[in-house]
Amino acid sequence: MDVRSTRFLNRLRADFPVEARLAGTRPAVQDAYGAVLRHWIDHGRAPVASVIDGDHRAVLDRLDLIVATRQGLGCYPFSSAATGIEVVWGRYAVQAMCAVDALAIPMLVERTCRIAARCGECKAPLKWSVASDYPPAAASIKVRYPDPGDAGAAHCSEGLCRGIDFVCEACVGSEPANLMGLDQASAVARAFFGFQRRWIDKPAIGSPAMGDHR
Ligand SMILES: [Zn+2]
Numbered sequence: 786m787d788v789r790s791t792r793f794l795n796r797l798r799a800d801f802p803v804e805a806r807l808a809g810t811r812p813a814v815q816d817a818y819g820a821v822l823r824h825w826i827d828h829g830r831a832p833v834a835s836v837i838d839g840d841h842r843a844v845l846d847r848l849d850l851i852v853a854t855r856q857g858l859g860c861y862p863f864s865s866a867a868t869g870i871e872v873v874w875g876r877y878a879v880q881a882m883c884a885v886d887a888l889a890i891p892m893l894v895e896r897t898c899r900i901a902a903r904c905g906e907c908k909a910p911l912k913w914s915v916a917s918d919y920p921p922a923a924a925s926i927k928v929r930y931p932d933p934g935d936a937g938a939a940h941c942s943e944g945l946c947r948g949i950d951f952v953c954e955a956c957v958g959s960e961p962a963n964l965m966g967l968d969q970a971s972a973v974a975r976a977f978f979g980f981q982r983r984w985i986d987k988p989a990i991g992s993p994a995m996g997d998h999r
Contacts, residue, residue, distance in 0.1 A: 790969040801941045804980045806848045817841035821860045829877025831857025831865035852942045862886030870902040883946035884928045889974035891917040905950030920968040925954035928970035930963050
């Protein structure tokens with residue numbers, strides 16, 4: 786990973802320490818988290834809130850590890866509310882929490898995905914494919930990471946995520962300090978959400994329920 790990617794990864798982990806927050810919870814809460822995440826990966830849609838215990842749900846919500854909406858339970862990188870960033874694989878189409886999150890989904894579902902979004906500046910439609918194991922080829926598209934912004938939002942999805950978007954080639958402008966190439970942003974996404982993939986591959990011992998919410 787290059788210097789710029791490492792810098793953005795460190796910022797993201799400091800701004801939104803998902804992996805560290807989850808590691809600090811009880812095993813039963815971690816299992817509930819795994820159930821929500823696996824539902825998204827296996828079914829390409831949000832699980833209903835009742836898929837996990839209400840107490841576990843409250844803990845995960847308070848830590849901003851899940852985001853409950855009327856459409857079900859969101860779980861970064863997957864949003865249960867519309868965000869305008871669509872990720873499609875097979876017969877599934879989901880919304881990603883933000884631009885970096887979208888780039889993690891091919892790794893998590895282990896499929897080539899098509900991403901459809903709009904430039905955060907000019908709103909031009911952007912579409913390209915990302916293989917599960919290869920950097921994206923749409924080199925002209927950049928990912929923007931905002932300066933420290935809305936720290937008051939209860940959920941990252943309503944704060945930081947709203948500022949992490951895609952920018953088209955024409956709108957990149959002369960201040961690239963906050964921009965990553967798609968290959969760099971993809972590396973950040975895979976590193977940030979890599980713990981989820983490892984978890985799915987090797988669930989914690991004693992958590993058979995993780996795969997059973999079908
Ligand atoms: Zn643009």
